[in-house]
Each structure stands twice: as structure tokens, then as C-alpha cells.
Amino acid sequence: MNNGSTSEDCLDNRYMYDTKSSWNNHITSCIDGYLQSQIWSGTPIVSDGSDSYISRCLFDKRRTSTETGRSSIQTRAKSSDLTLRERPNDLDATQKYRHLWVQCENCYGLNYKKFLKSNVNICEQCGYHLKMSSSERIEVSIDPGTWDPMDEDMVSLDPIGFHSEEEPYKDRIDSYQRKTGLTEAVQTGVGQLNGIPVAIGVMDFQFMGGSMGSVVGEKITRLIEYATNKFIPLIIVCASGGARMQEGSLSLMQMAKISSALYDYQLNKKLLYVSILTSPTTGGVTASFGMLGDIIIAEPNSYIAFAGKRVIEQTLNKTVPEGSQAAEYLFQKGLFDLIVPRNLLKSVLSELFKLHAFFPLNSNSIK
Numbered sequence: 380m381n382n383g384s385t386s387e388d389c390l391d392n393r394y395m396y397d398t399k400s401s402w403n404n405h406i407t408s409c410i411d412g413y414l415q416s417q418i419w420s421g422t423p424i425v426s427d428g429s430d431s432y433i434s435r436c437l438f439d440k441r442r443t444s445t446e447t448g449r450s451s452i453q454t455r456a457k458s459s460d461l462t463l464r465e466r467p468n469d470l471d472a473t474q475k476y477r478h479l480w481v482q483c484e485n486c487y488g489l490n491y492k493k494f495l496k497s498n499v500n501i502c503e504q505c506g507y508h509l510k511m512s513s514s515e516r517i518e519v520s521i522d523p524g525t526w527d528p529m530d531e532d533m534v535s536l537d538p539i540g541f542h543s544e545e546e547p548y549k550d551r552i553d554s555y556q557r558k559t560g561l562t563e564a565v566q567t568g569v570g571q572l573n574g575i576p577v578a579i580g581v582m583d584f585q586f587m588g589g590s591m592g593s594v595v596g597e598k599i600t601r602l603i604e605y606a607t608n609k610f611i612p613l614i615i616v617c618a619s620g621g622a623r624m625q626e627g628s629l630s631l632m633q634m635a636k637i638s639s640a641l642y643d644y645q646l647n648k649k650l651l652y653v654s655i656l657t658s659p660t661t662g663g664v665t666a667s668f669g670m671l672g673d674i675i676i677a678e679p680n681s682y683i684a685f686a687g688k689r690v691i692e693q694t695l696n697k698t699v700p701e702g703s704q705a706a707e708y709l710f711q712k713g714l715f716d717l718i719v720p721r722n723l724l725k726s727v728l729s730e731l732f733k734l735h736a737f738f739p740l741n742s743n744s745i746k
Contacts, residue, residue, distance in 0.1 A: 483507055485680070499721045508658070508678050508721055512559075513566045513583035516616055520579065520725055521570035528568035530601055535563060535594045541625040548625045555586050564588075564619070565595045567602040569611070573729040574739025578606035579614040584659070589619035591663055592626045596633025599668065603640040606650065612737050613644065613652045614728070617669045621662015634667035641671050651735045653728065656706070656715065658682045674731060675715035676724070681706040683714070 480489045485507035495502075499519055500509040517526060534552070541548040556562060564586040569578050580602050582589045599615065606613040622630040644650050654672025656665075658681040665685050669675075677683060684704040691699050702708050710718050719727050732738075 481509065484509065501721060506679075508680055510584060510618075510658070511721075512585055513561070513581040513616075516581045517566065517568075517570075517579070519721075520581075520614075520728075521572060521577075522574065525571040526568055527570060528566060529605065530567060530598045531562060533563065533594050533598060535592050535626075537625075538593065538629055539625075539627045541627075543625075551587070551625075559583065559586050561586050563594045563598065564590060564592075565598055567598045569605070569609075571740070572614075572725065572732070575729060575732050575737050576609075576611045576740065577614055577732070578602050578609070578611055579616070581616040582618045582664070584618040584620075587623065589664075590621065590623035591619055591630055591633055592623035593629050593633060595623075596630070596636055599637050600633075600640045603637070603644050607640075607644045607648050610648065610650060612650065612732050612735070614655065615652070615668060615672075616655045616657060617660040617664050618657045619660060619662065619664040619669075621664060631663065634663050637668045638671060641668060645671075645673060651732070651737065653731065655724070656681055656683050658706075659684075661685065661687060670714075674717070676717045676719050676727075677706040677710065677715050678724075679706060679718055679720055683709055 479492055481492055481495050482489055483502040483505060486502065486505040488502060488504035490498075490502055490504070495509070496515075500511045500515070501507070502509060534556075537548045543551075546554075561583060564584075565580055565582045567578075567580040569576065571577065572579075580599050582595075602615075603613060622634070624630070641652060645652055652671070652673050654669055654675045656669060656675065656677040658678065660669050660681065660683045662685065665683065682704055683706055686694075688699045688704060691697070706715075706718055709715065717727070
């Protein structure tokens with residue numbers, strides 16, 4: 380029977396149906412997770428009566444099921460009118476409750492934020508490791524009550540008077556400080572990891588892409604020197620786009636300064652440095668302290684490279700094979716020692732330190 384539709388219209392309708400079905404599945408799973416969490420926490424599910432988002436979803440679902448037997452043949456005009464009428468409400472509801480969920484970058488599945496945090500930002504649907512802030516990493520890596528930050532008052536200036544038509548460098552620094560609550564792209568300090576005293580530096584990609592300027596280099600260098608004087612193991616968690624272009628050659632000099640401090644720490648004092656590579660680790664960080672660890676550990680699915688894929692392809696006019704800069708491929712080529720899931724990292728580090736004769740403090744020696 381020919382009703383005037385073409386094969387192209389059929390394909391469009393099929394695509395619209397698949398998309399709608401996919402979103403319905405997402406919304407249904409989100410509602411189920413939300414209801415379960417509210418039941419577990421004892422919080423009342425419906426708080427605003429008929430205006431509640433959950434009650435509206437449930438009501439719409441019942442109404443849809445009762446209307447299944449009606450005619451499914453509608454004109455394009457009526458279908459588009461219905462979409463336009465419903466879209467503002469859907470957008471309002473999405474904006475209102477989007478803070479409850481985090482979308483996975485890999486499978487695009489939605490994770491309830493409370494559950495995601497307890498799962499150390501690992502997607503419960505596909506196991507993908509989502510990005511973590513430096514404060515979150517410190518919280519899951521260091522024993523509670525033992526974290527002692529260092530050099531928090533160090534901030535970047537504009538040493539070369541970098542000119543930018545979009546936003547001055549100093550204003551950009553101030554903007555990221557307000558946005559992240561950090562003074563720079565790395566947090567350094569000392570604490571205990573399962574009772575073992577450690578010096579740790581954690582880079583934060585949210586602060587200007589984790590770029591390494593003169594302050595980042597100075598903070599890491601001071602951390603290494605402190606660990607050298609105290610004879611304690613050193614951990615640096617890398618997450619960076621490389622040297623900071625706004626500070627020119629001064630940012631490149633940090634590579635040599637940090638490497639020199641590590642030389643004294645590793646070769647002269649014979650101490651243990653563990654480098655942890657997270658996604659992304661690129662540029663001058665990869666070319667210096669990122670790859671100088673006595674033991675180099677990478678997180679699953681991490682993007683690790685010196686130059687990015689786009690830069691290589693534009694410079695050499697060659698296609699970079701897909702996955703050639705992923706942690707799993709580089710591990711097969713011997714670039715680092717271990718790939719450790721985030722939820723096992725603390726226990727693995729503890730065992731490594733014990734193997735190298737770094738033991739937990741006993742209760743009498745803890746100040």
C-alpha cells in the first residue's frame with residue numbers, strides 16, 4: 380500500500396524511533412536508580428506533588444501504556460507539533476536534575492553521582508575511568524587526617540608579559556583559581572598511604588589543562604627535595620597537556636630543573652619514585668618526570684603521548700593509527716611497568732613500598 384511516503388522518510392522515522400527508544404531506556408534506568416537511592420536513604424520520593432519530575436515521568440509512562448492501542452499513524456506536522464510542545468518541559472526537567480548524574484565519556488551511560496564517587500569515578504556500566512580532580516585523588520589515596528599540603532601560597536605571575544587578544548594571562552589564572560579553588564595546576568604535600576609516610580604531587584587537568592609553568596615546576600622540585608631530605612618515597616600523579624606556552628622558555632626550563640632534583644633523589648639517595656600516568660599525559664610532562672619513575676604505572680584507557688594526534692597528522696601529513704597512544708597499546712611496547720585500575724591503586728602502591736623496605740609507622744612513632 381502506497382501512502383505517499385518515500386524510502387528516505389522510512390529511514391528518518393526509523394532513526395527517530397531508535398533515538399527515542401535509546402533515550403527512553405536511559406531515562407528509565409535513571410529514574411530506577413533515583414528511586415532506589417531515595418528508598419535506601421529514606422528520603423520521600425515525591426516532594427512537590429503533581430509538579431514532581433519523578434511523578435510526572437511515572438504518570439506519562441502509565442498514560443503512554445494506556446494509549447498504545449490508539450492509531451499510530453500521524454502526519455509529520457502533528458508529530459513535530461507534539462515534539463515542540465514537549466521539548467521545553469523536558470529541557471527544564473533535564474536542567475533541574477542534571478546535577479544528579481554524570482555521563483560517561485566512553486559509553487555515554489548515566490551514572491548517579493553519589494554512586495560514581497564511591498566507585499572512584501569509574502563508570503559502573505563500562506568500567507571507563509572518568510577524570511578526577513586533584514582533591515578527589517588525594518582523598519582516595521591518602522589516609523584521612525594525615526594530609527599536610529605544601530607551598531599553597533605560590534601563585535603564577537606573568538614573567539614574560541604574554542600578550543593575548545582574548546584574555547590576559549593574569550586574568551586567566553585568576554579565572555581558573557576561582558573556578559577550581561586551586562592556586563595552581565598541581566597540589567603537593569605529605570601524608571600517609573596505609574600508614575606509610577609519602578610525599579605526593581597530584582596534577583589537576585581542570586586548571587589550564589594541567590599545564591606546567593614555573594610555579595608547577597617549583598612546587599614539584601621542592602616536593603622532591605623534601606622527600607630527599609626525609610628519605611621517604613615519592614609519588615607524582617601526572618595529568619597535563621605539557622609545558623605552559625604563556626610562560627615561554629621558562630616553562631621548558633622546569634623539565635630540566637625537576638629532572639635534576641630527581642637525579643639526586645634516585646641515584647644519589649637511592650630512593651623510590653613512582654610515576655602514575657593518567658589521562659591525558661602529554662608534552663613536556665611526558666618528556667621529563669612522567670617517564671623518569673623507578674616504577675611507572677598507568678591507569679586503564681589513559682591517553683599518553685608526547686605530541687597529540689592532531690599535531691602529528693598536521694605536521695607529518697600522516698594518519699596516526701587509532702589506539703596507538705592508548706595505555707594498553709603502549710604497555711605492550713614496554714613503555715611502562717603496570718596498568719592498575721584506580722580502585723586497586725592504593726593497595727598496589729602499599730605493597731610496592733613494603734617491597735622496597737618502606738613500612739607503616741607504628742602507633743608509637745606517629746605524632
